[in-house]
Amino acid sequence: MNIETNFNLEATPERVYSLMKLIEMKRYTQEELKQLVHPISKEGELNKVLKYLTDCKWISKNSHNQYELHFEKKYLETIDLFRKRLNSILFDGDKTIFYMFTEWVVTNDERILGIKVNDYTKENSDLVREGKINFHLQWRLWARFLGFGNLHNKIFIPNPSDRIKDIIDFYHHEQSLDKPIPLNVFLNWLITKCPELKNCLVDNNISTFLSLAFRELHDQKIIKLEYHQDFPYIWYLTSSMFHEIDRQVTHINLRGDQD
Structure with a gap:
């Protein structure tokens, strides 16, 4: 299972999921899909989402020029399950531009809350x-x-809790x-699944947003976070009174949750 994280703007999460649900129900040609999504989506947008999925x-496409699905159907039952599956494979392989953006954002401190998303490339x-x-779009x-945070008035507020929960x-x-x-055992395991969080851990200190x-x-x-007296490996969260x-x-x- 692969995911292409050099996303194009037209392939939004909702469009990607919706189109896969259509193809899950029935094999359609591109022209049939065009009729189904019109006028919700322009043809150019449909083509770019189809290209992304391909x-x-x-x-x-099969021999009848119809699109067939190659994604586990059990993870298409809800969009939350779809997101969880994507998070499980998100950063397998090469470090893409999406990885670079994400790593830079989540490893920052409170200073990033004063930077608009469209100014990220000016900062880095x-x-x-x-x-x-314009990849920031x-x-x-x-x-x-994918659960890395929330967007508010053009400011992205990092909080990878949903990503970690998935x-x-x-x-x-x-x-x-x-x-x-x-905790050190868990963190060593976590960064194998979420390599973008590696730089959030420095000298047993855990970054602001982690x-x-x-x-x-x-x-x-x-x-449940716990402190055990006399345990030799202590980690330090950013202070919060x-x-x-x-x-x-x-x-x-x-x-x-245990499925």
């Missing part, structure tokens, strides 16, 4: 690659959908559940 190898020229000067749509849910069989495990995500998951009872978990954490108890 590039991902989630659909292909490395984010301009392959001539995609599609990045913000997919970053919000990973815990999808790979729950790889971790011990309902019992404390050392700390926010962990506290939110703790409040939702998806995880308003939360029951101030700074020191040694263990985590995973309480994610």
